Amino acid sequence: MNVLQYHRRTPRIDIADPHELRAWAERLDVETDLLRDAVQQVGDDAEAVELVLKGTVSVAATTH
Numbered sequence: 001m002n003v004l005q006y007h008r009r010t011p012r013i014d015i016a017d018p019h020e021l022r023a024w025a026e027r028l029d030v031e032t033d034l035l036r037d038a039v040q041q042v043g044d045d046a047e048a049v050e051l052v053l054k055g056t057v058s059v060a061a062t063t064h
Contacts, residue, residue: 011046015039028053 014020015036024046025032030053042048 012044013039013046013049014044 013024013035021032021035025035028035028050030038034053035049038049038052042052
């Protein structure tokens with residue numbers, strides 16, 4: 001069994017890819033500009049971005 005199979009892979013949001021940006025914006029029900037801003041603030045981890053966009057985690061809590 002591959003070691004990577006034991007690790008959870010978190011989806012990443014590639015804001016440089018226009019198709020992916022639109023798809024994630026649609027999935028998260030936000031405008032692309034808002035999604036781009038969130039990714040620039042917290043990084044490309046989709047779960048972190050979603051938490052910030054939903055307001056359940058502040059940007060300050062996601063930066064170290």
